[in-house]
Amino acid sequence: MSARPGPLNLITDVGGLLVGSAHDAGVATGVTVIRPTSRAVAAVVVAGGGPGTRETDALAADTLVDAVDAIVLSGGSVYGLAAADGVTALLGAQREGFALVQNAAVPVSPIVPAAILYDLANGGDKAWGEAPPYRALGMAALKDTKTTFELGRIGAGFGARAGGEAGGLGSASVITHDGVSVGAIAAVNSHGSVTMPGSKAFWAWPFEQEGEFGGVRPPADYTLDLDDWGGAKSNPGMWPAASAAGGRTNTTICCVATNVALTPPEAQRVAKMAIAGVGRAVRPAFAPFDGDVVFCLSTGQIGRSELRPFVIARIGELAAGCLARAIARGVYAARG
Secondary structure (H helix, E strand, O other): OOEEOOOOOOHHHOOOEEEEEEEEOOOOEEEEEEEEOOOEEEEEEEOOOOOOEEOOHHHOOOOOOOOEOOEEEEOOHHHHHHHHHHHHHHHHHOOOOEOOOOOOOOOOEOOOOEEEOOOOOOOOOOOOOOOOOHHHHHHHHHHOOEOOOOOEOOHHHOOOEEOOEEOEEEEEEEEEOOOOEEEEEEEEEOOOEOEOOOOOOEOOHHHOOOOOOOOOOOOOOOOOOOOOOOOOOOOHHHOOOOHHHOOOOOEEEEEEEEEEOOOHHHHHHHHHHHOHHHHHHOEOOOOOOOOOEEEEEEEEEEOOOOOHHHHHHHHHHHHHHHHHHHHHHHHHHHHO
């Protein structure tokens, strides 16, 4: 094979990345932090109709800042955005961040974009009053960053639901014969189902590598009802009772990464291509009640100058396949 999963089959197979998670079992929520060991070029695509994000405007290609210090994925809906406060405070105390003024007496500005998913109605104890737990969870997740990490009910995926089953945190990677590495991580809290109606096969099954999410295949004579969403949180046949089934409690939040040096516009194009991976793994995706978001990171460890548009196309397609696999792996691990 010219491309295969990396040794860990995690986003941290992309050199220069660490991942950490923290959760609160009583609250049934958590946070995941993706931490570049050196500031990394970043971009973002927001495709869902109900997103919750922080610092995404700063990632536009024409803005002052062209690199980030961390990416935060969090449960907690709008409260979860405070997880980035904890990460920012901890990084700032270590003087890691963007220094607009070169003066030791002036704090640096860590750039920490974030996205959140909705897990407020999952049965956990959300009676936190004026003290939601997310700032502390963000700090704990940053302190936990390392190259190996667990999948499933962990971090930002701890309280997630993927359609009608448990969601979770998933990750996957691919390394090509010529040294390009691409990885993905996703906290899967989708409205849509990750499995095919009437089958245990994942929508992402064509992209599966080495049985990484069970190896189940649809029957050879499988025929899809085009208006059947299977195990989604709501289904056209359930309407108008969709809201009672939790049809609005959603969002899949993701990050892809590569070791190839990218400019901000190139990272933006990779993110736009990579988000196709959500559509390959979840049905439906990008709905008005989803907040689907994909970040892209470039750690810049290798360069590729030949036929540049084709290099970007290659990375974007590898990232989309990785992201589809990561989503399926997260749900598969949560079942265990």
